[in-house]
Amino acid sequence: MHLDKEVIKRTAELARLNFSEEEIIEAQKDLQKILTSFEVLLEVPISHEHDARSAFSTKGLENKDESLSHMEKDQVENSITTSDFLAQTPSREGAFVRVPAILAQST
Template sequence: MEITSEMIDRLAVLAKLKFSEEEKKELKSDLESMIGFVEKLKEVDTSGTAPLLHITEAVNVLREDEVRQTITKEEALLNVPVSGGGFIKVPKVIKKETA
């Protein structure tokens, strides 16, 4: 697979990143190395090898969920700086940008 400058530009837009021309050259080289490594892995004969589902034989120890009330909503809202309608009000942090 050939990595083109258009591909890198598209990835940059999707990731909301900006690269200089020098960074694009380095990124192209890195991506080509990664794809070369994956292509090399395709050459390995894995027939007869079971898929690895878990790294270890350890099993999670889980407990049953118990629904219980620890504090009321009103008690939870006592220490918040701004609240309204039973909810915590926070400043908007996500801005929609057009590409």
């Protein structure tokens, strides 16, 4: 399948990465090579049991054999203090993290 520059640019935007024009061309070549080798995936039979949309289930993580693993219910424990956690924040004010304004001035 062919990847055009617009697709790469849009993907980069989604990934929050900036690429120069040169880097976009290089990324296009690289990804094209990688994706061509992935065409073998189009042969994979998808039965109703293997519905691609069921990707949101944790099927990929759980072992079929129940005795091998399990999921636990989350329990809230304050295992790290706010001061420890925010100690390495690039810009903070007390218990707050400083960021550029999210809403424009005129709003």
